[in-house]
Amino acid sequence: MNPIITIVTLLLISGHRRIEGQKVVQFIFGDSLSDVGNNNYLSKSLAKANLPFYGIDFGNGLPNGRYSNGRTVADIIGDHIGLPRPPAFLDPSLSEDVILQNGVNYASGGGGILNNTGGYFIQRLCFYKQIELFQGTQQLITANIGKKAAGKFFEQANYVVALGSNDFINNYLMPVYQDSWTYTGDGFVDYLMETLGAQLTILHGLGARNLMVFGLGPMGCIPLQRVLGNNGECQEKTNNLALKFNSATAKLIDGLNKQLTNASFKFGDAYDVVNDVISNPNKYGFKNSDSPCCSFGNNIRPALTCTPMSQLCKDRSKYVFWDEYHPSDKANELMAKELIKKLGFVRVNGSIAPAIAPSGDD
Numbered sequence: 001m002n003p004i005i006t007i008v009t010l011l012l013i014s015g016h017r018r019i020e021g022q023k024v025v026q027f028i029f030g031d032s033l034s035d036v037g038n039n040n041y042l043s044k045s046l047a048k049a050n051l052p053f054y055g056i057d058f059g060n061g062l063p064n065g066r067y068s069n070g071r072t073v074a075d076i077i078g079d080h081i082g083l084p085r086p087p088a089f090l091d092p093s094l095s096e097d098v099i100l101q102n103g104v105n106y107a108s109g110g111g112g113i114l115n116n117t118g119g120y121f122i123q124r125l126c127f128y129k130q131i132e133l134f135q136g137t138q139q140l141i142t143a144n145i146g147k148k149a150a151g152k153f154f155e156q157a158n159y160v161v162a163l164g165s166n167d168f169i170n171n172y173l174m175p176v177y178q179d180s181w182t183y184t185g186d187g188f189v190d191y192l193m194e195t196l197g198a199q200l201t202i203l204h205g206l207g208a209r210n211l212m213v214f215g216l217g218p219m220g221c222i223p224l225q226r227v228l229g230n231n232g233e234c235q236e237k238t239n240n241l242a243l244k245f246n247s248a249t250a251k252l253i254d255g256l257n258k259q260l261t262n263a264s265f266k267f268g269d270a271y272d273v274v275n276d277v278i279s280n281p282n283k284y285g286f287k288n289s290d291s292p293c294c295s296f297g298n299n300i301r302p303a304l305t306c307t308p309m310s311q312l313c314k315d316r317s318k319y320v321f322w323d324e325y326h327p328s329d330k331a332n333e334l335m336a337k338e339l340i341k342k343l344g345f346v347r348v349n350g351s352i353a354p355a356i357a358p359s360g361d362d
Helices: 003-011 073-080 096-102 127-145 147-156 165-172 185-205 223-228 236-259 271-279 329-343
Strands: 026-030 103-105 158-162 210-214 264-268 288-292 319-321
Touching: 026 073, 026 127, 073 158, 073 329, 096 103, 096 127, 127 147, 127 185, 158 185, 165 185, 165 236, 185 210, 185 236, 223 288, 236 264, 236 271, 264 329, 271 288, 271 329, 319 329
Parallel strands: 026 103, 026 158, 158 210, 210 264, 288 319
Antiparallel strands: none
16 A cells, blocks of 8 residues: 555544644655655655665664765754654654654655656655645644644644755756756746745645745755766856756745745755855865765765765765765754854744844845
8 A cells, every 4th residue: 555645544543632732843845855764665766765874873873764874954953943853754653643743744855846856766755745745734633633723733833845956956957857958947947936936835825834945055066966077076057057046946935925924934045155165175174075975985986875885984074975965964064054043043842042143144
């Protein structure tokens, strides 16, 4: 049986009840940069982080579905502002009590804003599918605590949307996809904005009020893009697409805030600081910003994923990238701190720490 259908069916069996003093949780929509194990439950998916050495610096050191040696950016931001870490939607242990206490993470490695993005991974959850699963979650919670309490629960929750990189790297920049020869770069960004705007509007209609959309980093500087080039340098065409996406998304978010009732949507852009880290790694305590910590070595690249047969760098905290695609825990921490500084997050759930003042370069 389809694991998604199985979990939704099991969850909807529970009885009705009301919850008093409900705390704030978060709902996360995204790709491999935010996935915490959903793809591990998709039996045919070719995009999984279920092998050593993924997760080596997290908890018990075993693979947990995160595409890194440690935490995601969403993990770190959530920890900072006092939000619980939401479990993967497809985790068989998910229940209404877990959702009410922790929220849910729908992120899926290989997923994108567009339905056809990452198709060669066979199974992954695109943004529209993730929204569909969120709608099922709402039905479950409403059945258990009532419409009024559920409405309050979802309206006070935090929402994270971190998608877009796969729409370029595993769609537009690959000639096997029709989008690559149907659109110009600007046209493709416009197409993404039209789709993303509709998706965020749906989320708003489902109660999302406090929502943050992550921007893209310099995608052309990930190890995979470098090694696919002729000189090992960053792919400027790819970086320019990321910049166009960020600019268009910032404008989109501003427009939605004006258009949608009580919307408090934010755009989290860490492009400049990540680009500076990659250009000047020593300034931030890194020694390597152009190759992955976990790989088969320079003679066999790209390896795409980290495996038990890979070689690990001597000091994981000195590498910006963990594998060919994804940042290390240390790099994720730096990005999270930049977003926390820019957006001035306030702690929730009874914590009394003051808001962090936005930086002067907003």
